[in-house]
Amino acid sequence: xxxxxxxxxxxxxxxxxxxxxxxxxxxxxxxxxxxxxxxxxxxxxxxxxxxxxxxxxxxxxxxxxxxxxxxxxxxxxxxxxxxxxxxxxxxxxxxxxxxxxxxxxxxxxxxxxxxxxxxxxxxxxxxxxxxxxxxxxxxxxxxxxxxxxxxxxxxxxxxxxxxxxxxxxxxxxxxxxxxxxxxxxxxxxxxxxxxxxxxxxxxxxxxxxxxxxxxxxxxxxxxxxxxxxxxxxxxxxxxxxxxxxxxxxxxxxxxxxxxxxxxxxxxxxxxxxxxxxxxxxxxxxxxxxxxxxxxxxxxxxxxxxxxxxxxxxxxxxxxxxxxxxxxxxxxxxxxxxxxxxxxxxxxxxxxxxxxxxxxxxxxxxxxxxxxxxxxxxxxxxxxxxxxxxxxxxxxxxxxxxxxxxxxxxxxxxxxxxxxxxxxxxxxxxxxxxxxxxxxxxxxxxxxxxxxxxxxxxxxxxxxxxxxxxxxxxx
Amino acid sequence: xxxxxxxxxxxxxxxxxxxxxxxxxxxxxxxxxxxxxxxxxxxxxxxxxxxxxxxxxxxxxxxxxxxxxxxxxxxxxxxxxxxxxxxxxxxxxxxxxxx
Amino acid sequence: xxxxxxxxxxxxxxxxxxxxxxxxxxxxxxxxxxxxxxxxxxxxxxxxxxxxxxxxxxxxxxxxxxxxxxxxxxxxxxxxxxxxxxxxxxxxxxxxxxxxxxxxxxxxxxxxxxxxxxxxxxxxxxxxxxxxxxxxxxxxxxxxxxxxxxxxxxxxxxxxxxxxxxxxxxxxxxxxxxxxxxxxxxxxxxxxxxxxxxxxxxxxxxxxxxxxxxxxxxxxxxxxxxxxxxxxxxxxxxxxxxxxxxxxxxxxxxxxxxxxxxxxxxxxxxxxxxxxxxxxxxxxxxxxxxxxxxxxxxxxxxxxxxxxxxxxxxxxxxxxxxxxxxxxxxxxxxxxxxxxxxxxxxxxxxxxxxxxxxxxxxxxxxxx
Numbered sequence: 009x010x011x012x013x014x015x016x017x018x019x020x021x022x023x024x025x026x027x028x029x030x031x032x033x034x035x036x037x038x039x040x041x042x043x044x045x046x047x048x049x050x051x052x053x054x055x056x057x058x059x060x061x062x063x064x065x066x067x068x069x070x071x072x073x074x075x076x077x078x079x080x081x082x083x084x085x086x087x088x089x090x091x092x093x094x095x096x097x098x099x100x101x102x103x104x105x106x107x108x109x110x111x112x113x114x115x116x117x118x119x120x121x122x123x124x125x126x127x128x129x130x131x132x133x134x135x136x137x138x139x140x141x142x143x144x145x146x147x148x149x150x151x152x153x154x155x156x157x158x159x160x161x162x163x164x165x166x167x168x169x170x171x172x173x174x175x176x177x178x179x180x181x182x183x184x185x186x187x188x189x190x191x192x193x194x195x196x197x198x199x200x201x202x203x204x205x206x207x208x209x210x211x212x213x214x215x216x217x218x219x220x221x222x223x224x225x226x227x228x229x230x231x232x233x234x235x236x237x238x239x240x241x242x243x244x245x246x247x248x249x250x251x252x253x254x255x256x257x258x259x260x261x262x263x264x265x266x267x268x269x270x271x272x273x274x275x276x277x278x279x280x281x282x283x284x285x286x287x288x289x290x291x292x293x294x295x296x297x298x299x300x301x302x303x304x305x306x307x308x309x310x311x312x313x314x315x316x317x318x319x320x321x322x323x324x325x326x327x328x329x330x331x332x333x334x335x336x337x338x339x340x341x342x343x344x345x346x347x348x349x350x351x352x353x354x355x356x357x358x359x360x361x362x363x364x365x366x367x368x369x370x371x372x373x374x375x376x377x378x379x380x381x382x383x384x385x386x387x388x389x390x391x392x393x394x395x396x397x398x399x400x401x402x403x404x405x406x407x408x409x410x411x412x413x414x415x416x417x418x419x420x421x422x423x424x425x426x427x428x429x430x431x432x433x434x435x436x437x438x439x440x441x442x443x444x445x446x447x448x449x450x451x452x453x454x455x456x457x458x459x460x461x462x463x464x465x466x467x468x469x470x471x472x473x474x475x476x477x478x479x480x481x482x
Numbered sequence: 483x484x485x486x487x488x489x490x491x492x493x494x495x496x497x498x499x500x501x502x503x504x505x506x507x508x509x510x511x512x513x514x515x516x517x518x519x520x521x522x523x524x525x526x527x528x529x530x531x532x533x534x535x536x537x538x539x540x541x542x543x544x545x546x547x548x549x550x551x552x553x554x555x556x557x558x559x560x561x562x563x564x565x566x567x568x569x570x571x572x573x574x575x576x577x578x579x580x581x
Numbered sequence: 582x583x584x585x586x587x588x589x590x591x592x593x594x595x596x597x598x599x600x601x602x603x604x605x606x607x608x609x610x611x612x613x614x615x616x617x618x619x620x621x622x623x624x625x626x627x628x629x630x631x632x633x634x635x636x637x638x639x640x641x642x643x644x645x646x647x648x649x650x651x652x653x654x655x656x657x658x659x660x661x662x663x664x665x666x667x668x669x670x671x672x673x674x675x676x677x678x679x680x681x682x683x684x685x686x687x688x689x690x691x692x693x694x695x696x697x698x699x700x701x702x703x704x705x706x707x708x709x710x711x712x713x714x715x716x717x718x719x720x721x722x723x724x725x726x727x728x729x730x731x732x733x734x735x736x737x738x739x740x741x742x743x744x745x746x747x748x749x750x751x752x753x754x755x756x757x758x759x760x761x762x763x764x765x766x767x768x769x770x771x772x773x774x775x776x777x778x779x780x781x782x783x784x785x786x787x788x789x790x791x792x793x794x795x796x797x798x799x800x801x802x803x804x805x806x807x808x809x810x811x812x813x814x815x816x817x818x819x820x821x822x823x824x825x826x827x828x829x830x831x832x833x834x835x836x837x838x839x840x841x842x843x844x845x846x847x848x849x850x851x852x853x854x855x856x857x858x859x860x861x862x863x864x865x866x867x868x869x870x871x872x873x874x875x876x877x878x879x880x881x882x883x884x885x886x887x888x889x890x891x892x893x894x895x896x897x898x899x900x901x902x903x904x905x906x907x908x909x910x911x912x913x914x915x916x917x918x919x920x921x922x923x924x925x926x927x928x929x930x931x932x933x934x935x936x937x938x939x940x941x942x943x944x945x946x947x948x949x
Contacts, residue, residue, distance in 0.1 A: 056511025
């Protein structure tokens with residue numbers, strides 16, 4: 009099948025872009041891994057669960073209703089349960105892109121979409137730094153606890169500790185409490201001082217924060233600011249977590265350790281963008297984010313990006329960026345330059361929210377000396393079970409100074425998740441920049457599918473010209 | 483309290499699946515992971531190096547910690563695949579391909 | 582890897598050695614390779630002699646660091662899909678045996694004893710028990726550590742220092758000068774650039790290859806298994822894309838799939854057509870791979886020289902300059918022999934192989 013615009017990801021950015029573009033006459037195909045639109049932020053309970061008031065577990069529900077109803081009323085073709093593993097630009101001389109996806113829950117059936125333009129709205133995932141015991145069942149990411157609750161209406165246990173840093177911890181703690189879990193502590197490594205220092209930028213969200221504070225109070229959730237989790241305890245499953253206070257320099261204060269019995273530890277240290285598809289297309293990255301201009305264009309002609317993939321900033325920023333991207337695409341596909349005045353309001357929100365999240369970033373950083381709590385026998389790479397001691401040996405004794413060499417020497421990052429989880433941890437331990445790994449496959453792809461990728465079968469409408477294998481040297 | 487309550491969920495009738503031969507009840511719309519969590523199970527894999535138990539970690543398909551064998555197909559992400567009536571879910575060991 | 586091996590054997594010969602690299606350990610082609618130590622893919626001649634020497638030296642090294650570098654003498658199996666291909670393979674085997682290679686012909690009905698999951702219908706094959714494998718990054722790092730050489734990573738050589746009469750006296754780096762009466766150019770695919778710093782030309786060109794890596798599996802592919810046309814591809818001079826299936830299991834679990842060859846400069850961008858061809862070739866050899874998932878793919882640049890032989894030994898154009906680069910896709914395997922020969926030259930001994938075919942200035946003569 010072919011389309012003017014392929015939007016990858018049906019979260020706030022992808023939805024806003026799809027609606028903005030299709031309202032201006034662009035044929036849009038929205039491709040998403042979920043069974044329903046919404047992405048992570050607006051993750052919906054599965055239809056089969058028959059939830060009549062899913063908004064009880066959500067916020068900004070009215071915005072969601074607008075997106076949902078807008079999508080239903082639009083001409084956007086929405087492909088659900090399509091897991092994109094590669095976006096290919098077949099040959100530089102040809103216009104257009106081929107989006108390769110795997111269909112269905114088993115991710116085995118190939119599907120392709122041809123498009124003149126692509127918007128990458130691939131979102132983000134949670135960063136978690138290791139500590140002794142973090143591989144025990146019962147330790148989950150804060151976002152994971154949230155996803156299980158929003159999407160599956162299920163919680164793991166009775167007593168939870170929510171820990172780490174960043175704005176996600178508040179809704180996770182209040183969400184778990186609303187679902188009947190006893191939240192024994194909300195442990196935030198940022199101290200109150202940082203908030204005061206960044207008050208002007210943070211003020212925009214004060215009412216929202218105040219709402220969470222009230223809910224925490226109502227549910228009697230003890231908030232421990234300036235604290236961190238130092239260890240999770242248990243044999244085959246989580247039984248308790250030890251938390252400790254941090255000094256102003258970001259070191260654990262001796263004598264402040266406290267053991268809190270719990271069967272769930274939801275932990276997160278911020279978010280990371282999904283940039284695999286952008287990187288395989290050759291898009292420039294700024295640090296870990298996809299680089300975009302004021303129109304949300306990447307430096308690869310025909311490829312736009314919006315939302316978390318261009319820098320973590322939350323749902324509202326994703327909406328603004330998606331809207332701007334959609335309008336830019338509509339103009340550019342017609343061969344005209346867009347008038348930025350048309351999206352002045354979205355532009356203002358974009359500026360304001362980027363400032364806000366820059367302030368959040370400087371307040372909500374993991375403890376400066378978090379690696380001191382990571383003992384040599386702590387597993388760092390969960391997939392390949394590589395311990396911190398092996399990472400340190402690779403750096404101190406074998407000559408590694410970057411993520412790739414540590415990976416090659418230790419296997420940290422070579423497993424199923426391809427270093428998405430352990431990347432920041434390994435970078436911290438190795439004392440190097442968390443440069444994104446090259447991952448031409450955004451997800452595992454069966455060799456049989458790969459062997460036929462791009463060949464004219466089934467839903468494919470590729471021509472012979474799409475087979476560069478058969479071409480001579482150029 | 484059960485989170486089904488605040489969301490006023492009225493799922494369809496429960497059905498049976500098995501975990502290592504033991505019957506557990508699952509609801510339409512659940513994933514393998516949510517069904518197992520609802521049944522009080524938090525680990526369903528042991529690692530290929532050290533044989534340590536694992537279950538849900540990221541919950542959104544990124545970390546691959548929740549790999550499980552369903553109907554003899556190994557290495558399925560429990561957090562992504564919908565549970566279906568009669569599914570034979572098996573605790574996965576090693577690479578999942580040893581059997 | 583070549584630099585690490587030179588450091589090891591030079592240090593063992595009593596020399597004071599400093600290793601300088603602009604990147605980390607194994608940051609070039611070494612880190613992108615499969616770690617093949619092959620005799621099977623070489624026709625009789627100087628490269629095969631070097632491979633046989635290297636093979637013995639690898640086995641010696643493995644006694645000390647074998648486990649750390651995942652050394653595995655697993656053997657290679659070359660399969661032919663047609664009677665025509667089998668006949669060509671049989672001729673090659675006869676010549677290889679005469680040169681000292683151990684090779685056993687395997688009739689079609691016995692191939693599955695060696696590799697139970699091979700596709701049916703193959704014409705036959707050859708088993709090469711000497712073929713081995715290491716994990717190349719681990720090998721380079723551990724051999725460097727064992728050498729005791731001073732290791733300076735993250736330092737770019739910007740100049741080769743010369744005396745008034747033109748002899749080498751060290752190198753200049755972004756972090757200061759390093760003085761030495763001998764400089765070994767082991768810069769692999771970038772060896773031509775280092776040679777240029779010393780004022781000489783060395784025609785090393787990149788030949789790109791992709792490797793596909795699968796999910797971890799139990800040991801289903803026991804040997805390094807490849808199709809007979811691989812040998813022809815290795816020896817080819819074409820710039821166009823060539824792929825022939827090379828499949829092997831690893832100690833860590835994943836199956837590695839190669840091999841593609843194309844001359845596209847240092848273009849690192851992902852090419853779906855290339856990895857598609859790799860996947861198709863691998864599934865043809867081992868049908869069970871159809872449902873196995875590929876987890877990642879990466880590209881590397883083999884240091885290719887016009888006659889497919891490396892440059893090893895002193896450069897007569899610049900006294901004190903030696904080369905140990907241009908091994909194309911065989912650099913890991915040939916590293917130990919290369920290091921030994923370089924150390925022998927540095928120590929003033931006669932090298933145990935004739936270095937004439939590897940002379941660094943051989944292309945200049947041809948041009949003249």
